[in-house]
Amino acid sequence: MNAVAKTATGWIKRIRLPIATKLTLSFLSIILLSSLIFTIVGIQIINNRIIAEAQERVRNDLNTAREIYSDRLVHIEQSVEFTTVRLFMADILRGDIRQEYLDELIRFKDSENLDVLTITDASGKVVLRVNNPSMLGDDQGRDAILSYVLRTKAPLSGTVIVSAEELERESSALAEQAYLKFVETPMARARPEVEEDAGMMLKAAAPIFDADGKLIGVVYGGVLLNRNYEIVDKVKATVFQNMAYEGKDIGAATIFQDDVRISTNVMDERDERAVGTRIAEDVYNRVIVEEEPWIGRAYVVTDWYITAYEPIRDVEQKVVGILYVGILEQKYTDIQNQTILVFVGITLAGAALSTIIALWISRQISSPIRNLVDASRQLASGNLDVKLEPTSYDELGKLSYRFNQMAEALRQRDERLKEFTKRKIMESERLAIVGQLAANVAHELNNPLQGIVTYSSLLLEKDSCDEPSRQNLEKISIQANRCREIIRGLLDFSRQKKPQKTLTNINALLQRCVSLVENQAVFHNIAIRQNLDESMPMIVVDPSQIERVFLNLIINAAEAMNGNGALHLSTCMGLNCKTIEIEVKDTGHGISDENMEKIFNPFFTTKEIGHGVGLGLAISYGIVKEHNGEITVESEFGKGATFLVSLPVVTEEIGEPDGIKA
Numbered sequence: 001m002n003a004v005a006k007t008a009t010g011w012i013k014r015i016r017l018p019i020a021t022k023l024t025l026s027f028l029s030i031i032l033l034s035s036l037i038f039t040i041v042g043i044q045i046i047n048n049r050i051i052a053e054a055q056e057r058v059r060n061d062l063n064t065a066r067e068i069y070s071d072r073l074v075h076i077e078q079s080v081e082f083t084t085v086r087l088f089m090a091d092i093l094r095g096d097i098r099q100e101y102l103d104e105l106i107r108f109k110d111s112e113n114l115d116v117l118t119i120t121d122a123s124g125k126v127v128l129r130v131n132n133p134s135m136l137g138d139d140q141g142r143d144a145i146l147s148y149v150l151r152t153k154a155p156l157s158g159t160v161i162v163s164a165e166e167l168e169r170e171s172s173a174l175a176e177q178a179y180l181k182f183v184e185t186p187m188a189r190a191r192p193e194v195e196e197d198a199g200m201m202l203k204a205a206a207p208i209f210d211a212d213g214k215l216i217g218v219v220y221g222g223v224l225l226n227r228n229y230e231i232v233d234k235v236k237a238t239v240f241q242n243m244a245y246e247g248k249d250i251g252a253a254t255i256f257q258d259d260v261r262i263s264t265n266v267m268d269e270r271d272e273r274a275v276g277t278r279i280a281e282d283v284y285n286r287v288i289v290e291e292e293p294w295i296g297r298a299y300v301v302t303d304w305y306i307t308a309y310e311p312i313r314d315v316e317q318k319v320v321g322i323l324y325v326g327i328l329e330q331k332y333t334d335i336q337n338q339t340i341l342v343f344v345g346i347t348l349a350g351a352a353l354s355t356i357i358a359l360w361i362s363r364q365i366s367s368p369i370r371n372l373v374d375a376s377r378q379l380a381s382g383n384l385d386v387k388l389e390p391t392s393y394d395e396l397g398k399l400s401y402r403f404n405q406m407a408e409a410l411r412q413r414d415e416r417l418k419e420f421t422k423r424k425i426m427e428s429e430r431l432a433i434v435g436q437l438a439a440n441v442a443h444e445l446n447n448p449l450q451g452i453v454t455y456s457s458l459l460l461e462k463d464s465c466d467e468p469s470r471q472n473l474e475k476i477s478i479q480a481n482r483c484r485e486i487i488r489g490l491l492d493f494s495r496q497k498k499p500q501k502t503l504t505n506i507n508a509l510l511q512r513c514v515s516l517v518e519n520q521a522v523f524h525n526i527a528i529r530q531n532l533d534e535s536m537p538m539i540v541v542d543p544s545q546i547e548r549v550f551l552n553l554i555i556n557a558a559e560a561m562n563g564n565g566a567l568h569l570s571t572c573m574g575l576n577c578k579t580i581e582i583e584v585k586d587t588g589h590g591i592s593d594e595n596m597e598k599i600f601n602p603f604f605t606t607k608e609i610g611h612g613v614g615l616g617l618a619i620s621y622g623i624v625k626e627h628n629g630e631i632t633v634e635s636e637f638g639k640g641a642t643f644l645v646s647l648p649v650v651t652e653e654i655g656e657p658d659g660i661k662a
Contacts, residue, residue: 028355035351039344046339054306054332055295061325062293062308065235065253069312069323072223072231077157077204079112080221084208092119092128093208093217105130109221113230116170116201116222119208122215124150131171138169140220144315149205149218157204158315160222161257164197167224174199178226180260180276183268187299189259189281200225200257200312200321225255226262227275235325236265245331248303255312256322259284266301266326274301279309279322287311287322297329304329372403384411452476499542499626506580506647507532507571509543513550514569522555522563531570536580540650541627549620549631553584553643556617560588560641578649579629585642591635599633 083089088101109117109130117130124141140146148156167175178199182191203222210216225231232253236242240251254264259279268274279287286294287309294309305326312321371388378386386407388400456476510532517523557567565587574581591599600621624631628648635641 028358031351031354031358035347039347042343042347043340046343047336050332050336050339051297051306054327054329055308058306058308058325058327059295061235061239061251061327062310062323064239065323065325066310068235068238069231069255073157073159073202073204075112076114076202076221076223077155077206079108079114080117080157080204080219081155081206083108083117083219083221084206089119089208089219090210090216093121095127097128097133102128102130102133112221113223114221115174115224115228116203116220118170118220120146120218120220122150122217124218127217129170131174132169135169143220145203145205146218146220148315149207149220150215153207153215155204155206156315157202159312159320160201160203160314161320162199162201162203162222162224164199167199174224177224177228178262180226180262182260182278183274183276185277185279185301187280187282188278189284191259191278196257196260196262198257200255200262226257228263229265229273231255232263232265239325240327245328248328248330250331251325251327252300252305253326254322254324256324258321259288262321268301277301283307283309288319291319298326300326306332368397368400372400375403375407379407379410384414499545499623501540501542501627503538504541504543504546505538506536506541506546506582507534509547510550510569510571510582513547513554517551517554517558520558522558525564526558526561527566529566529568531568533570533572536571536573537649539580539647541647542623545623546627546647549623549645550582550584552617552620553645557584557586557588557641557643560590561586562588565640574646579646580649582645582647583642584645585640587640590637590639591633591641592637596633596635600631 083105086104088098088104091098092101105117105128115131118126118140119128120126120140124139124143124146126136126138126140129135141150143160145156145158145160148154162178164175164178167178175197178197180196182194182196201222201224203220205218205220207215208217208219223230232255235253236249236251239253240249243250249265249267252264252266254261254266256262256279261275261277261279264273264275266274266277268277280299283294283298286292288311291311293311294307296307298305298307298309300307306329307324307326309322309324311319312323314320368388375386375388384407388403511530514528514530518528554567554569561567567587568583568585570583570585572581572583573579600617621631624645624647630646632644632646633641634644
């Protein structure tokens with residue numbers, strides 16, 4: 001995985017794109033990513049909000065449906081109670097059933113839209129069935145509602161399941177109305193039964209009292225819900241106002257007996273009421289088995305609906321059916337799709353506008369950068385007169401301003417460098433001519449001077465010379481020797497030879513230099529203190545040339561102290577162990593600031609005439625540079641000087657090894 005990531009990273013780094021393209025791609029990636037995130041989140045929020053709104057509406061619609069259902073039950077109870085106060089009830093309970101009494105009760109039943117209206121005595125035995133006057137004497141005392149009324153002498157209403165036998169006693173038409181054959185329904189639970197002959201009824205009962213307040217009987221009435229569309233159509237008209245969407249009713253209501261639709265305005269594929277179809281298994285488990293309401297999406301016969309279901313309980317609180325309302329999901333799906341299309345359109349329009357703005361911004365940023373690149377290319381090609389026009393007051397404007405400053409500084413430095421180089425070349429040419437001339441002159445003068453020195457020395461060896469002549473000869477000899485030293489220095493400076501490098505122990509070389517000079521008169525009153533690092537490695541140098549450098553520094557230090565002071569010699573490893581450093585420190589009169597820059601120049605000396613020609617440090621400087629090293633000096637006038645020689649650690653032996661080793 002890491003190898004793949006490294007390969008991908010390397011491939012990306014090799015792609016060469018203009019900064020404008022990179023900026024544009026960066027802006028576009030941000031815009032596209034943010035637009036994608038906002039679109040996904042927005043669509044999710046829209047979907048959730050629309051679904052939540054639909055679910056909230058269908059929940060409120062279910063409340064309305066429940067109220068309509070309850071109002072119908074209350075109306076039945078009130079109708080039954082109104083029947084109990086009729087004056088002829090006592091005559092009927094005594095067996096005096098007249099035709100006018102029966103006609104009155106039939107008119108009342110029909111006016112109140114009751115399917116059942118029956119009178120029992122105080123023990124629960126049927127005295128009169130308005131629908132079937134000939135069916136008398138059966139005991140209704142075990143009925144839950146009548147049992148409650150007989151026991152409490154108070155009216156009661158509720159939903160009950162009425163068997164086929166009981167419906168047959170009331171009316172064969174009611175038994176036929178309740179009978180249903182199940183219709184095969186997708187997603188319904190498996191059930192062995194294929195038909196239903198019991199009915200669900202809204203039933204109410206009220207006690208009948210005599211003039212003394214004694215219970216003498218009970219009146220009960222009811223409405224069979226099977227194939228009775230009064231309640232569901234009223235819910236549809238009240239809640240959904242019979243509105244349609246694309247040829248379909250937008251809302252529907254249903255009353256279930258167990259899991260079977262017994263009253264509904266949901267239409268099947270034949271555009272008929274889907275009576276006999278059954279509820280989906282997952283909804284059944286939720287509402288009937290778990291006895292909990294269902295609010296959500298559900299498949300209803302032929303379409304998906306946003307639905308609300310709640311249990312219908314009998315007077316004993318047993319779940320016997322379901323009350324349902326639902327809104328066609330297609331409408332909300334279309335609203336979702338339309339809203340999403342509008343939202344996506346707005347997002348894409350915003351992304352397009354943002355892209356245009358991003359392109360404009362990237363060009364505004366990349367244009368100064370492109371100008372800066374072009375100017376930098378010209379500057380690198382040698383055009384030091386290139387200038388940038390600042391286009392803004394931001395960081396790019398400051399960068400352009402600094403670029404102009406840099407170009408101007410480079411141009412001025414280039415002019416100074418050209419002038420300096422020209423001057424140095426002229427000086428070098430002049431020095432080369434002077435050096436060549438000096439070498440030639442020195443060579444031509446060397447032979448005559450050698451003769452003068454030789455003959456003056458021979459004359460001095462003779463005793464016949466008088467004192468004045470001897471003094472003159474001594475002066476001749478001294479001055480001739482001085483000239484010879486000057487000529488020798490000129491020859492050494494003009495003919496510095498290539499170093500013959502070999503492995504050398506610097507500590508041993510430095511100690512040998514001390515042994516060569518410590519017996520000289522100038523060192524008699526000088527304390528030589530050595531602090532040499534014994535762990536330093538041997539390095540490749542020309543020992544004879546480096547020895548000459550050390551001797552020059554040591555002798556100069558002794559002469560700077562006028563033969564009285566302390567000379568400190570030390571060696572150590574340099575920075576990062578790549579060099580070794582040799583320090584020569586004296587306690588002499590030091591070097592003035594004005595002379596610090598001149599001490600390595602040829603023929604510069606602060607010594608008295610006759611005590612040096614000013615070539616020692618110049619020669620030492622050349623030797624150290626030839627060894628790729630450095631020689632520096634630090635001094636405070638009146639407090640001595642410190643010379644530091646730094647030589648690279650090179651251990652590859654060149655030539656024959658030097659005998660000076662640890």
